[in-house]
Amino acid sequence: xxxxxxxxxxxxxxxxxxxxxxxxxxxxxxxxxxxxxxxxxxxxxxxxxxxxxxxxxxxxxxxxxxxxxxxxxxxxxxxxxxxxxxxxxxxxxxxxxxxxxxxxxxxxxxxxxxxxxxxxxxxxxxxxxxxxxxxxxxxxxxxxxxxxxxxxxxxxxxxxxxxxxxxxxxxxxxxxxxxxxxxxxxxxxxxxxxxxxxxxxxxxxxxxxxxxxxxxxxxxxxxxxxxxxxxxxxxxxxxxxxxxxxxxxxxxxxxxxxxxxxxxxxxxxxxxxxxxxxxxxxxxxxxxxxxxxxxxxxxxxxxxxxxxxxxxxxxxxxxxxxxxxxxxxxxxxxxxxxxxxxxxxxxxxxxxxxxxxxxxxxxxxxxxxxxxxxxxxxxxxxxxxxxxxxxxxxxxxxxxxxxxxxxxxxxxxxxxxxxxxxxxxxxxxxxxxxxxxxxxxxxxxxxxxxxxxxxxxxxxxxxxxxxxxxxxxxxxx
Amino acid sequence: xxxxxxxxxxxxxxxxxxxxxxxxxxxxxxxxxxxxxxxxxxxxxxxxxxxxxxxxxxxxxxxxxxxxxxxxxxxxxxxxxxxxxxxxxxxxxxxxxxxxxxxxxxxxxxxxxxxxxxxxxxxxxxxxxxxxxxxxxxxxxxxxxxxxxxxxxxxxxxxxxxxxxxxxxxxxxxxxxxxxxxxxxxxxxxxxxxxxxxxxxxxxxxxxxxxxxxxxxxxxxxxxxxxxxxxxxxxxxxxxxxxxxxxxxxxxxxxxxxxxxxxxxxxxxxxxxxxxxxxxxxxxxxxxxxxxxxxxxxxxxxxxxxxxxxxxxxxxxxxxxxxxxxxxxxxxxxxxxxxxxxxxxxxxxxxxxxxxxxxxxxxxxxxxxxxxxxxxxxxxxxxxxxxxxxxxxxxxxxxxxxxxxxxxxxxxxxxxxxxxxxxxxxxxxxxxxxxxxxxxxxxxxxxxxxxxxxxxxxxxxxxxxxxxxxxxxxxxx
Numbered sequence: 044x045x046x047x048x049x050x051x052x053x054x055x056x057x058x059x060x061x062x063x064x065x066x067x068x069x070x071x072x073x074x075x076x077x078x079x080x081x082x083x084x085x086x087x088x089x090x091x092x093x094x095x096x097x098x099x100x101x102x103x104x105x106x107x108x109x110x111x112x113x114x115x116x117x118x119x120x121x122x123x124x125x126x127x128x129x130x131x132x133x134x135x136x137x138x139x140x141x142x143x144x145x146x147x148x149x150x151x152x153x154x155x156x157x158x159x160x161x162x163x164x165x166x167x168x169x170x171x172x173x174x175x176x177x178x179x180x181x182x183x184x185x186x187x188x189x190x191x192x193x194x195x196x197x198x199x200x201x202x203x204x205x206x207x208x209x210x211x212x213x214x215x216x217x218x219x220x221x222x223x224x225x226x227x228x229x230x231x232x233x234x235x236x237x238x239x240x241x242x243x244x245x246x247x248x249x250x251x252x253x254x255x256x257x258x259x260x261x262x263x264x265x266x267x268x269x270x271x272x273x274x275x276x277x278x279x280x281x282x283x284x285x286x287x288x289x290x291x292x293x294x295x296x297x298x299x300x301x302x303x304x305x306x307x308x309x310x311x312x313x314x315x316x317x318x319x320x321x322x323x324x325x326x327x328x329x330x331x332x333x334x335x336x337x338x339x340x341x342x343x344x345x346x347x348x349x350x351x352x353x354x355x356x357x358x359x360x361x362x363x364x365x366x367x368x369x370x371x372x373x374x375x376x377x378x379x380x381x382x383x384x385x386x387x388x389x390x391x392x393x394x395x396x397x398x399x400x401x402x403x404x405x406x407x408x409x410x411x412x413x414x415x416x417x418x419x420x421x422x423x424x425x426x427x428x429x430x431x432x433x434x435x436x437x438x439x440x441x442x443x444x445x446x447x448x449x450x451x452x453x454x455x456x457x458x459x460x461x462x463x464x465x466x467x468x469x470x471x472x473x474x475x476x477x478x479x480x481x482x483x484x485x486x487x488x489x490x491x492x493x494x495x496x497x498x499x500x501x502x503x504x505x506x507x508x509x510x511x512x513x514x515x516x517x518x519x520x
Numbered sequence: 521x522x523x524x525x526x527x528x529x530x531x532x533x534x535x536x537x538x539x540x541x542x543x544x545x546x547x548x549x550x551x552x553x554x555x556x557x558x559x560x561x562x563x564x565x566x567x568x569x570x571x572x573x574x575x576x577x578x579x580x581x582x583x584x585x586x587x588x589x590x591x592x593x594x595x596x597x598x599x600x601x602x603x604x605x606x607x608x609x610x611x612x613x614x615x616x617x618x619x620x621x622x623x624x625x626x627x628x629x630x631x632x633x634x635x636x637x638x639x640x641x642x643x644x645x646x647x648x649x650x651x652x653x654x655x656x657x658x659x660x661x662x663x664x665x666x667x668x669x670x671x672x673x674x675x676x677x678x679x680x681x682x683x684x685x686x687x688x689x690x691x692x693x694x695x696x697x698x699x700x701x702x703x704x705x706x707x708x709x710x711x712x713x714x715x716x717x718x719x720x721x722x723x724x725x726x727x728x729x730x731x732x733x734x735x736x737x738x739x740x741x742x743x744x745x746x747x748x749x750x751x752x753x754x755x756x757x758x759x760x761x762x763x764x765x766x767x768x769x770x771x772x773x774x775x776x777x778x779x780x781x782x783x784x785x786x787x788x789x790x791x792x793x794x795x796x797x798x799x800x801x802x803x804x805x806x807x808x809x810x811x812x813x814x815x816x817x818x819x820x821x822x823x824x825x826x827x828x829x830x831x832x833x834x835x836x837x838x839x840x841x842x843x844x845x846x847x848x849x850x851x852x853x854x855x856x857x858x859x860x861x862x863x864x865x866x867x868x869x870x871x872x873x874x875x876x877x878x879x880x881x882x883x884x885x886x887x888x889x890x891x892x893x894x895x896x897x898x899x900x901x902x903x904x905x906x907x908x909x910x911x912x913x914x915x916x917x918x919x920x921x922x923x924x925x926x927x928x929x930x931x932x933x934x935x936x937x938x939x940x941x942x943x944x945x946x947x948x949x950x951x952x953x954x955x956x957x958x959x960x961x962x963x964x965x966x967x968x969x970x971x972x973x974x975x976x977x978x979x980x981x982x983x984x985x986x987x988x989x990x991x992x993x994x995x996x997x
Contacts, residue, residue, distance in 0.1 A: 089569075090914075091568040091569075091654060091656055091657070092566075092568075092651040092652065092654065093647075093651065093654075093872075093873040093874075093906075093908040093909070093911075094647045094648050094650065094651035094907070094908065095651070096909075170570075170571045171571050173571065174569040174570065174571035174572070175569065177568060177569065177570075179568055180568070183917075186917050187917065190913070190917065222699075223917070223920075224920065224923065224926055225916075225917070225920035225921055225923035225924075226917070395570075396570040397570075429570075430571070431570040431571065432570070432573075434570075436667070437567075439702075440660075440663050440664065440667060440700070440702070440703070443700075443701065443702035444702055446701065446702035447702075449701055449926070449927075449928055450926075451926055
């Protein structure tokens with residue numbers, strides 16, 4: 044999911060930033076290495092009411108070439124907050140194991156993202172039309188789509204369905220098993236922070252794990268980043284200093300005010316955060332084009348104790364690895380989002396309704412400026428943008444919070460390098476809820492395609508996942 | 521729940537009847553023998569969307585006099601389709617056991633019924649305003665209300681909550697445990713036909729059980745009722761015959777057309793159906809003032825093989841027991857519903873959206889005129905009345921159909937005299953899902969107050985229910 048960087052500044056500024064940066068959204072061409080066909084299914088816009096007769100077309104991708112139509116299972120990806128083709132192409136694990144399981148692959152797009160937008164993109168201008176963007180509606184879409192596929196695909200009637208998902212998609216996979224165990228036999232929930240909600244996880248946990256991931260690369264790097272905020276603030280307080288920052292960081296547009304400097308700091312926070320999420324052992328292009336172990340590469344630039352302008356110059360070199368690893372970027376754009384495949388506007392709406400994930404920093408356990416969690420401010424900003432008020436306790440009520448011991452057949456995989464593991468299920472709350480810890484893993488590394496550079500911990504995790512899925516399917520046969 | 525008598529006629533006619541009869545709804549004074557206070561809780565009108573900021577006041581009744589505030593449980597009645605005070609006063613079992621359990625009693629009203637109507641009674645004129653009348657919204661109300669009570673009632677924080685409900689309220693209790701096991705530890709679902717839905721139960725089952733209940737009283741009674749429809753039709757085909765029927769049955773308004781005769785037959789079908797539901801062993805006033813074992817009393821009037829006009833005269837005497845047991849009714853009103861405490865208009869809406877319960881008759885396994893189930897006609901009629909189309913498969917998707925083996929801590933009690941037992945859970949689908957069969961029980965007899973005339977089977981059922989609830993509470997302590 045899109046990280047909303049609350050921690051360095053007040054929620055008010057940051058949310059404004061997140062919002063204003065949406066201007067930069069552009070279509071991104073998705074090159075697929077996988078062979079699937081695209082189809083659409085007509086869904087009711089409102090599963091939970093009957094007065095609105097509107098429908099929309101939900102996109103899904105389907106690959107039948109591995110499938111044994113006489114009882115082979117269906118592997119069903121519960122789409123995240125973005126273009127489903129992007130997730131399809133970044134979930135190589137499903138493709139890697141499809142032949143062994145003789146599985147049908149289906150990747151279902153989440154409503155209000157990609158090409159599956161009720162009322163079209165104009166919907167984003169109308170709170171009334173956004174009303175149907177909720178996780179419950181998305182899960183109902185998945186349940187109804189699966190029922191449709193099983194009823195209409197020859198051979199599918201008796202196929203067991205296993206849900207797969209990473210990040211928010213992993214939360215949806217887990218919730219799918221909680222809400223619709225009649226529809227799926229089990230779920231692989233990769234890096235799914237289902238407990239990153241009020242009262243379930245301390246607000247400082249995320250940034251503590253994030254900082255730890257940098258600390259593993261270099262404790263000096265963490266010290267330097269922690270010191271950098273004051274250095275930026277000091278330089279950013281004068282015209283000459285802002286000019287220095289603009290030039291040092293090769294920014295496309297000049298920093299002309301302290302507000303610009305605040306946004307600049309948020310942009311850096313997001314970069315460090317995203318880096319921790321995509322800290323994969325090999326070059327990849329999930330959020331940006333990056334080298335293998337990018338946190339190490341970035342921290343190599345910050346591994347000498349330093350301060351003042353030299354610290355800022357080193358900081359640029361570090362940031363440049365994230366924003367311009369290819370070297371093709373003429374200048375760095377603080378209003379450009381990492382990838383256009385994520386629907387940040389939609390996720391902002393979800394954050395302002397159901398997905399209230401408190402985050403905070405204290406500058407001691409983490410490498411950021413202290414920033415408390417302030418729900419009131421958050422709610423006010425949400426109201427300004429969407430005319431909605433978030434309901435902070437709703438998700439825990441809907442999806443049972445920590446009381447999930449009666450649920451069965453969910454794998455919760457988490458990489459310890461991934462800051463989102465802070466809200467994940469790391470210890471089993473029930474007999475057949477299996478946590479899998481991947482010591483060297485970043486954000487849902489296990490769901491990515493096999494790679495020669497994969498550390499043994501993720502190879503072992505994938506083997507364990509396959510064995511458990513086989514057990515689920517055996518139970519059903 | 522309100523029985524919608526499909527079986528004797530076409531769905532079109534019957535639904536029109538059910539609808540037109542709503543004109544007769546009047547307030548009914550409810551005399552309480554129990555000591556509770558009434559309170560209201562502000563709920564969002566829409567739990568599943570965020571663009572509608574409207575709220576409504578949900579009524580609940582609360583009795584604290586038995587409660588041990590240091591850990592005593594909360595017994596929570598999940599209100600049905602009607603005035604909650606009526607259900608409160610007809611659920612004596614909760615009152616009978618409250619002291620032993622040192623329990624807090626709460627009876628929560630279902631939205632759109634009684635005094636808990638979003639937008640007020642005018643809502644019933646607007647499909648848009650009726651949009652929020654669904655079982656999911658009602659369950660969310662209950663979950664949110666329970667969280668509120670636990671957070672605000674001193675001593676309630678650690679109290680375990682057990683749900684109770686009968687009929688549709690029993691379905692809600694069971695679904696509450698399916699959907700919110702984080703909120704309640706268990707549910708006593710009395711006479712809850714959670715499987716009276718498409719593909720789960722044959723449409724003829726309900727009327728087969730109903731007929732069996734009459735057959736136990738007198739096989740000749742069943743034969744006579746089965747023959748009566750043709751006799752009514754024959755007499756009803758002429759002006760003189762309709763006049764005879766009007767006089768014989770002491771009708772308040774004359775039958776002047778064959779349509780009137782059709783409605784008259786539907787009115788009788790509903791009487792026989794309701795009689796089977798309230799076939800209690802002692803005098804009671806649940807739907808009408810009735811003697812003990814009223815089916816037996818009614819069948820006593822039809823226990824001699826007969827036909828023609830004599831059959832119709834006997835039929836009147838039988839019906840008169842149901843409609844005029846007190847002898848105070850000057851004439852019988854075919855457009856008067858049995859009780860004003862049931863919100864039939866709301867239930868009709870629910871039938872036309874989620875609660876699609878197919879029923880049919882064949883005149884052989886049952887004592888009614890043959891009538892197939894016709895979903896297309898049903899849907900058309902719903903659209904005419906409510907501008908909604910029912911979704912026949914939705915309930916099975918939402919509440920897992922027969923795939924409830926992973927759920928725990930639900931008692932499904934059913935009386936075999938109750939026609940609704942046809943859609944109930946009579947065999948255990950899972951280790952801690954306990955069916956309790958009450959051979960001599962009608963509709964949720966076990967939930968009624970203890971009575972000296974109770975048969976041993978219901979006394980035993982209540983003992984078993986208490987023991988199981990104790991086990992649930994022990995598990996939690």
